[in-house]
Amino acid sequence: MDETATPPTPTDPPAVARSGLIAVIGNPSSGRNSRDEDAVGAALKAFGPGAELYRWTPETDIAHTVERALADGAELIVAAGGDGTAMAVAQSMLGQSVPMAVLPLGTFNFFARGLRLSEDPVQAAQAIRDGTPSSIRVGQVNKRVFLNNASLGIYPAILKAREDIYARWGRRRVVAHWSVIKTFLRFQRPMNLRITADGDTRNYRTPLVFVARSAYQLELFGLRGAGAISDDHFAVLVAKGGSRADLFRLAARLVMSDAREGRDYELIRARDVSISTGRRRALLAFDGEKSFERSPFHFEMSSDLLNIVQPVPEDAEDAA
Missing domain, CATH: 3.40.50.10330 (Probable inorganic polyphosphate/atp-NAD kinase; domain 1)
Structure with missing residues (x-):
């Protein structure tokens, strides 16, 4: 770079x-x-x-x-x-x-x-x-601002399931938990992604990519990457595992603040990130919102x- x-x-x-x-x-x-x-x-x-x-x-x-x-x-x-x-x-x-x-x-x-x-x-x-x-x-993804995080994969799917369940059963905590379980049970296969981070391109097979701009959220779940954020980089967490059992295991470790770099996720520190999903469009979540967006997804630090x-x-x- x-x-x-x-x-x-x-x-x-x-x-x-x-x-x-x-x-x-x-x-x-x-x-x-x-x-x-x-x-x-x-x-x-x-x-x-x-x-x-x-x-x-x-x-x-x-x-x-x-x-x-x-x-x-x-x-x-x-x-x-x-x-x-x-x-x-x-x-x-x-x-x-x-x-x-x-x-x-x-x-x-x-x-x-x-x-x-x-x-x-x-x-x-x-x-x-x-x-x-x-x-x-x-942070910006395809020129749209986000303050905390943006993600592709299982988490946007959870948000979509949660919204559907809320519409039917109302906003209750037990309903929110059920949306996670329901999404995991429907999980079929991980995504095949090409990630270019500050010019370095690698291929990944993963159920979730989490692009963080909030050190608070990372610290809340015991995840690494706060130092990258303080240096005006993104902390890009690429989840490992390709089965339902892996997802339940990762979710339990996040709740217990026991997820570890290397075992449960790979951490990429970068200012400029491009993610190609291999599909024309994919569901993107950013700061709790979600929308179908065109791939590839370009993440960059705001110039303003x-x-x-x-x-x-x-x-x-x-x-x-």
Whole structure:
């Protein structure tokens, strides 16, 4: 790889005194309904004067809502929702001098949890209000932003099965677990993939490829690769095994944080990754969302920066 082509290291923008418009972009009427509505209301009060809710619905383009908030003079854009909402807002905020923040309302909130934000809306709003912006690079797959991970194989299939089961039986934890078992039982054969990582091409036979941009998620499951992410690389985990028994074994080891590099997966560290599935289209999952996309899949670090507000570290507060 030509190191001269490597993007410069991000430098943090200056801190902003937030006395103007704080635009909170969310759809609190969906999902958990009144709980999200109450959470957003509590957060708006915690942000103080100047905070305003910009509602959007899945039928509308969230980019238009972000553009309207910026045109209104917002000095901070807050994505109120789960990882999918944060990802959609981040897509529109790349390259903007105005920072964005995340108010966690969704189910998993891996990105917000990686920023060490509380899932209590008042505490999160206070931390955002007093936080400082940092410039980061985010992952992109075929030019679409993702903040945590993207994957091909068995995991996107699990998400699809879960959505189908939710539609029939409702959103319950036991239903989510059943979607995993059901997908594993239907598993037929692993994928044949060609992966090019920073110019090095290899062929793999695997049930799952997991492209991580979140060190928090890796650490949560005891997986290696956090160092690669801190160096602005992807951590690409290629699962080993080609049978149902292998999948159940790997799932159990992930739950126990006992999955090991070499035995259960191969780890690839790279800035630029291309994955060819051998099929014209394949199901791709990214930050909990999913869609059928055309192969090959090109993963790259964003050239534009995302200015994201992070809480002041506790040790810094203690020193003050």
